[in-house]
Amino acid sequence: MRNRYIPGLLIFFLLNKYLMASDSSSYPYNLPVSFHFKVDFGSGYDNDAMFQEVGGLSAEIGVEELIVGGENMFAYRLPVRAKYGNLVLKRGIILNSKLIDWFKNAIEVFEFKPMDISVYLLNEKNTAINSWEFVQAYPVKWVVSDFNATGNSLAIETIELAYQYFKKNKT
Numbered sequence: 032m033r034n035r036y037i038p039g040l041l042i043f044f045l046l047n048k049y050l051m052a053s054d055s056s057s058y059p060y061n062l063p064v065s066f067h068f069k070v071d072f073g074s075g076y077d078n079d080a081m082f083q084e085v086g087g088l089s090a091e092i093g094v095e096e097l098i099v100g101g102e103n104m105f106a107y108r109l110p111v112r113a114k115y116g117n118l119v120l121k122r123g124i125i126l127n128s129k130l131i132d133w134f135k136n137a138i139e140v141f142e143f144k145p146m147d148i149s150v151y152l153l154n155e156k157n158t159a160i161n162s163w164e165f166v167q168a169y170p171v172k173w174v175v176s177d178f179n180a181t182g183n184s185l186a187i188e189t190i191e192l193a194y195q196y197f198k199k200n201k202t
Contacts, residue, residue, distance in 0.1 A: 063152055063160055070120065071149040072130065079130035083187075084121040085150055088163060090114070090197070117172070118148070118165055118192040123185045124175065134170040134190065145169045148192070161201060168194040 070080045091114050097107040125131075137143050145167035151159040172191035176184070 063154065065152075067153045067155075067157075069151040069153060069159075071151065073146060076129055079125065079128055082120045082122040084119075086119040086121075087116045087191075088118070088150070088197070089116040113196065115194065115196055118150075118168060118194060118197075120190045120192070121187055122190075124188050130190065131173070131188075134173050137170050138173075143169045145194075148194075161199065163197050163199050165192070165194040165197045168192040 068085060070082050070085060072080060093111040093114055094108045095111045097109055099107060133144065133146075146169075148165045148168045150163045150165070152161040154160045169192065170190065171193045172189075174189040174191075176187040176189075178186065
């Protein structure tokens with residue numbers, strides 16, 4: 032009696048050997064994970080660079096309609112300048128945070144010191160595979176999560192930053 036599972040196992044082992052031997056960067060569907068990232072505020076903010084979530088990486092081109100006399104079928108839609116969303120960072124509350132001091136200085140003294148911020152998407156070797164640089168970012172919103180005596184969640188702060196524009200760099 033012949034074993035019917037041998038060809039299937041042989042295909043599995045050959046395929047596994049091929050995938051293990053090939054360079055992962057040459058595999059066309061090597062998609063990065065979104066949970067391995069780093070935020071960089073520059074020197075002096077090393078303890079403030081740990082976040083559980085980064086959001087707001089969005090850009091869109093505005094459109095202006097131009098109505099031309101004699102053309103009743105449509106209006107021309109012309110591109111105008113780009114619009115960027117706010118950068119939203121979430122983390123557990125950190126005591127003695129230079130980032131929150133920067134934010135409080137903007138709120139209480141109305142003194143803004145814009146800074147460039149970088150966000151890096153990392154691979155399994157902790158090297159950057161993509162990065163985004165947010166130019167002249169400054170704080171616009173700070174939210175602390177609700178305190179609930181019946182819950183068991185961490186106190187989370189959400190920091191929202193406006194910026195002029197961002198550049199996506201491939202590293």
